Amino acid sequence: MTPSVFRQLVVANLVVPFIGLAVEIAHSPGTPNAEPFTMYQGILAGIFLLLIVALVAMTIGLCLFTRWSRPTALWLTIAGLAMSVFTDNSYPTAPLAEAIYELSTLLTGAVLAAAYWSPVSRLFEPGSVEQDLADVFS
Secondary structure (H helix, E strand, O other): OOHHHHHHHHHHHHHHHHHHHHHHHHOOOOOOOOOOOOHHHHHHHHHHHHHHHHHHHHHHHHHOOOOOHHHHHHHHHHHHHHHHHOOOOOOOOOHHHHHHHHHHHHHHHHHHHHHHHOHHHHHHOOOHHHHHHHHHHO
16 A cells, blocks of 8 residues: 555545535434433533544544554544444434445544554654655655
């Protein structure tokens, strides 16, 4: 796997869930929420926003092959799985959105596997990117 293919996987891993969210919003029934916003929902929304900010930072880190981005990607994946336990599954999801979310899950696995076990993984070691760039441009 080349670094450019890895970067494309990483960016796709960031973009695909938002495409699924857009499809889900487009297929939503549009009925207003009759219940008031609870403190629990507010805490979950705050954690969700923090995860989005961390996901964007992780994507930038993975594209730049920084050392901290691999463990961050792993822990954000674990945090996302843990958060899914506390979400409400009673809301029907559009079948197309579910398929897109499954694709997102597969992309996450591919990114993690490539970051740890492909030839690209050596780029995350200290000094390797600088040395590789020096070899290319010398």
